[in-house]
Amino acid sequence: MNEKLGDRLAMLRFLESVQDRDLARTRRWIQEMERLIAEQARRRPPPPPPDWVVQYGIGGRAVRPAMVHTAQCWVPGGSMEGISRTQAIEALTSGGVPPCILCRPEKELGVLE
Structure with a gap:
């Protein structure tokens, strides 16, 4: 055994x-x-830079977006996230997100005129 x-x-x-x-x-x-x-x-190759950016204020993505910018806008602040043209239009029209008063993304997008 x-x-x-x-x-x-x-x-x-x-x-x-x-x-x-x-x-x-x-x-x-x-x-x-x-x-x-x-x-x-x-x-x-790195992905192309976004044409539009949404800015979040204090609290980041946990709170409502603060502003929509063109990607070339020089205004810093909060966390930024690249978005598509469609998302930018939606944010400005039905999302209630205000446009940046300096870069005026609504003019380039042709909305809120």
């Missing part, structure tokens, strides 16, 4: 060594794939 337990233990140790090698190989594959993905991301 004791001999059978020793044989089982030897088999389990062998299985453990096989699984360790398999796990090490899998981890190498994962590292290689992560390296390839990072390399591809570095080669990709």
Whole structure:
């Protein structure tokens, strides 16, 4: 009986060594794939800058947006997020978000005139 337990233990140790090698190989594959993905991301051109920006006041996205700007507006403040033309129009018309009084995004968008 004791001999059978020793044989089982030897088999389990062998299985453990096989699984360790398999796990090490899998981890190498994962590292290689992560390296390839990072390399591809570095080669990709950056996304184009947004044409429109929504500004959030104190509290960030947890509160209602404070203002809509053109992306070229120099007015800093709060957190800013790029938005699409459609989102900018929606924010200005039905969203109740005021336009910046300096860059006047509503004129470029052709709304609220």
